Structure formats: structure tokens, C-alpha cells
Amino acid sequence: MATVTDAKNGLITEKMKIVAQQEGLDPEFIRRQIAAGRIVIPDSPYRDVKVCGIGQGLRTKINASIGSSSDIVDMDLEIAKAKAAENAGANTLMELGTGGDFLAMRKAVCDAISLPVGSVPLYQAFIEASRKYGSIVHMTEDELFKATEDQAKAGTCFMAIHTGINKITLERLKKHGRYGGLCSRGGAFMSTWMLHNEKENPLYEQFDYLCEILKEHEVTLSTGNGMRAGAVHDATDRAQIQELIINSECAERAHEKYDLQVIVEGPGHVPLDQIKTNVQLMKVMSNYKPFYMLGPLVTDIAPGYDHITTAIGASVSAAVGCDFLCYVTPAEHLALPNIEDVITGVKTSKIAAHIGDMIRLGKRDEDLAMARARRDLDWEKMYEIAIDGEHAREVRNSRAPGDDDACTMCGDFCALKIVNQHYDLAK
Ligand code: SF4
Numbered sequence: 538m539a540t541v542t543d544a545k546n547g548l549i550t551e552k553m554k555i556v557a558q559q560e561g562l563d564p565e566f567i568r569r570q571i572a573a574g575r576i577v578i579p580d581s582p583y584r585d586v587k588v589c590g591i592g593q594g595l596r597t598k599i600n601a602s603i604g605s606s607s608d609i610v611d612m613d614l615e616i617a618k619a620k621a622a623e624n625a626g627a628n629t630l631m632e633l634g635t636g637g638d639f640l641a642m643r644k645a646v647c648d649a650i651s652l653p654v655g656s657v658p659l660y661q662a663f664i665e666a667s668r669k670y671g672s673i674v675h676m677t678e679d680e681l682f683k684a685t686e687d688q689a690k691a692g693t694c695f696m697a698i699h700t701g702i703n704k705i706t707l708e709r710l711k712k713h714g715r716y717g718g719l720c721s722r723g724g725a726f727m728s729t730w731m732l733h734n735e736k737e738n739p740l741y742e743q744f745d746y747l748c749e750i751l752k753e754h755e756v757t758l759s760t761g762n763g764m765r766a767g768a769v770h771d772a773t774d775r776a777q778i779q780e781l782i783i784n785s786e787c788a789e790r791a792h793e794k795y796d797l798q799v800i801v802e803g804p805g806h807v808p809l810d811q812i813k814t815n816v817q818l819m820k821v822m823s824n825y826k827p828f829y830m831l832g833p834l835v836t837d838i839a840p841g842y843d844h845i846t847t848a849i850g851a852s853v854s855a856a857v858g859c860d861f862l863c864y865v866t867p868a869e870h871l872a873l874p875n876i877e878d879v880i881t882g883v884k885t886s887k888i889a890a891h892i893g894d895m896i897r898l899g900k901r902d903e904d905l906a907m908a909r910a911r912r913d914l915d916w917e918k919m920y921e922i923a924i925d926g927e928h929a930r931e932v933r934n935s936r937a938p939g940d941d942d943a944c945t946m947c948g949d950f951c952a953l954k955i956v957n958q959h960y961d962l963a964k
Pocket residue numbers: 943944945946947948950951952953954
């Protein structure tokens with residue numbers, strides 16, 4: 538039975554108990570939040586999936602996105618990236634390939650890892666239409682729903698589905714314009730198809746049919762953010778907010794009528810002073826559904842370092858209520874990420890998630906333990922607590938100190954050592 542149905546019926550499932558244990562919370566709290574639509578546990582009846590709770594009151598989770606492109610199609614590379622993301626500490630993985638054999642690629646990735654896997658089924662439907670008919674605009678509505686079903690059967694646990702792009706959203710977008718265009722592939726595909734065919738978005742118009750498919754295969758709906766800004770100057774504009782209104786209505790219907798687990802996606806490129814507004818808008822409008830922030834990048838002028846601009850935005854987002862962060866790699870806006878980019882993206886996002894949790898959940902025990910280990914010059918303890926202890930060890934060892942206690946930063950004049958030798962500050 539669907540997780541939400543169980544929760545609404547008062548049943549605490551094994552997976553709810555596992556989430557409660559992982560988070561140090563009462564299982565009844567997890568059940569109530571799932572019943573209210575505020576926590577999800579993405580799962581699939583087609584594969585064994587690592588249990589991961591996302592939402593209100595839980596630690597901030599991070600997603601790594603991988604996938605081939607039309608230029609680089611390499612199944613082994615994608616599998617290696619998926620494994621690298623899992624080993625680096627990602628909580629979920631989105632397989633967003635747009636090149637090669639979609640289903641074979643996704644199946645291979647699902648088989649290689651145990652993380653919950655997400656996807657965007659409309660990529661497949663539009664790109665297959667492009668291959669078959671010569672243009673994305675010739676995709677049929679049946680092909681869109683078939684791709685959704687095929688991907689669910691391949692083991693996808695959550696799907697980004699662009700329900701919020703309807704004719705009204707598009708009107709808002711065209712009227713207002715954009716400095717930075719439209720950066721979402723899903724948004725670009727769907728809006729182009731709608732304008733060419735002069736039709737409503739099938740994912741919006743036939744939303745009930747979509748929910749039935751997702752329910753049958755126990756897929757968590759992640760309402761796609763096709764209108765997100767691709768430039769900080771376009772953040773929080775009318776098209777983005779219009780899409781959020783529609784997505785919030787769809788999210789409510791999916792949860793109330795179909796007992797679906799639902800996540801609401803958010804932007805994108807957002808200047809630091811608009812992050813809190815965005816998080817509050819998303820949370821209040823969606824009745825506190827788990828909020829999945831795609832980034833956000835807080836400036837547009839640092840290509841090559843966009844994992845850092847994202848970590849700054851993501852840490853603020855998590856601090857003010859965002860539950861789920863999509864990583865950004867150093868290759869963002871420049872190239873398809875390689876394995877090293879994926880690992881860097883995951884580790885950077887883990888730092889942002891922790892910074893957010895320090896504020897939102899008051900999780901500061903590890904920082905206190907690190908403070909004491911530093912004071913005591915206990916290097917093994919520091920490596921144990923560090924988000925990336927192996928990296929920390931490598932850096933110190935690469936410039937090894939003459940004195941084992943200190944490091945080569947201050948050498949003989951290590952402030953901590955001098956104080957430890959002369960008086961006691963320990964507490
Ligand atoms: S040498 Fe300087 S930087 Fe290194 S542990 Fe001591 S005080 Fe810290």
C-alpha cells in the first residue's frame with residue numbers, strides 16, 4: 538500500500554521506523570508528517586532502495602544529478618559517476634541522461650547503486666520524438682505518459698514532472714520577458730511544444746491520469762520548476778511565481794486525492810536577499826511540502842566555481858527551511874560533469890546542508906567536538922569528525938610538520954600548543 542495511505546491510516550511502517558532512527562526522532566512524528574504531506578520517503582516497488590526521509594524536521598538531504606548528453610554518451614562513465622556520488626555521501630541521485638539509450642542507461646544506474654533515483658520523463662519523450670519525427674514539437678501525448686510509465690518500471694523513485702507550465706504561466710513568461718532566457722530543459726521542451734501545437738500542457742490537463750500512473754508505480758511526484766530563472770536578474774519573477782501557484786495546487790491534489798508523496802521544486806538562480814522570500818513562499822503555498830532547491834546560485838559571474846556560489850545559497854536556503862538540495866558541480870554552465878566534478882559537487886553540498894542544519898535544527902554537536910579536538914591537537918579525532926577527513930589528512934601530510942602535534946601553518950609557534958603548555962582553557 539502507498540506510504541501516504543499507510544500514514545493516513547495510522548500505520549507506522551518499517552521504513553518510517555528506519556527514518557525515525559536515522560534522524561533520532563519519534564516514529565509517530567514521521568508518520569504524522571507523511572500523512573500531512575510534509576515528509577516523503579522516495580521508494581520503488583521495482584528495486585531495493587536505501588531508506589531516505591526528506592522533509593520537515595529532518596536533516597537536509599542532497600541530490601547529485603548525472604546523465605549523458607547528446608555529445609557524450611558513455612554508460613560506464615555514468616555508472617562510475619553514480620557510484621562516486623553514492624560513495625561521496627549523496628542521499629539521492631537524479632539520472633537525467635539526454636543521449637543514448639535512455640532506459641538501458643537508467644536501468645544500469647539503478648542496478649549499480651542503492652540510492653533513491655529520480656528522473657525527468659519528459660526528456661525521454663521529447664528527445665525520442667526528435668529522433669523519430671525530426672522535431673520535439675511532434676511528440677504525442679501518449680508518448681509522454683508512456684515514457685513516465687517506462688521510467689517508473691525501470692526503478693525510478695521520484696520524478697520531476699512539469700505540471701506547472703500551463704497557458705497562463707506561458708502568458709506571464711512572454712509578457713514579462715527574461716534577461717537570461719529559460720534555463721530549464723523541461724521548461725524549454727514543454728513551452729515550445731505548447732506554443733507550436735497551440736495546446737495545453739498534457740501533464741497539467743491530464744493531471745489525474747498522471748497521478749494514477751505515479752500511484753500505480755509508487756513514484757514520488759516532484760513538481761518541476763520549468764520556469765526557474767537562469768539569471769539572478771530574473772529571480773522571483775511573475776512566471777516563476779505563477780508556476781509555483783499551479784504546482785502547489787497540483788501538489789495538494791496529488792497528496793489529498795491520490796495519496797501520492799510529493800516534493801515541490803524551487804529555483805534556480807536567486808540573489809542572497811531573495812532566498813528567504815522564495816523558501817517561505819514555496820513552503821506556505823504548498824502547505825509545507827518537502828522543498829527541493831535546485832541550487833540556488835547566488836551570482837552569475839563565477840563559472841568554474843558554481844559549486845561554491847551554490848553552496849552559499851544552499852546553506853542559507855537550508856537554514857531558513859529548505860529540506861532538499863540539488864548539488865551543482867564546478868562544471869555547471871560549462872560542460873558535462875566528470876567524476877571529479879560529481880565528487881566535488883556532493884562534498885560541497887554536504888557542507889551547505891550541514892551549515893543549514895546548524896541553524897534550522899540546531900545540529901552543532903559535531904562542531905563542538907571539532908573545537909575540542911582542535912584545542913587538544915587530536916588530529917585523528919579531527920579527521921574522524923571532518924566532512925571529508927581523508928582530504929584533510931592528505932592536505933596536512935602533503936606539507937608534514939617537523940613537530941607532530943602542530944601543522945606547518947605556524948610550526949613551532951602553534952598558538953594552541955603554546956597555550957596548552959602554559960595554562961588550561963579546557964571546557
Ligand atoms: S600550527 Fe597554527 S594552524 Fe596549525 S594547529 Fe597550531 S595553531 Fe592551528
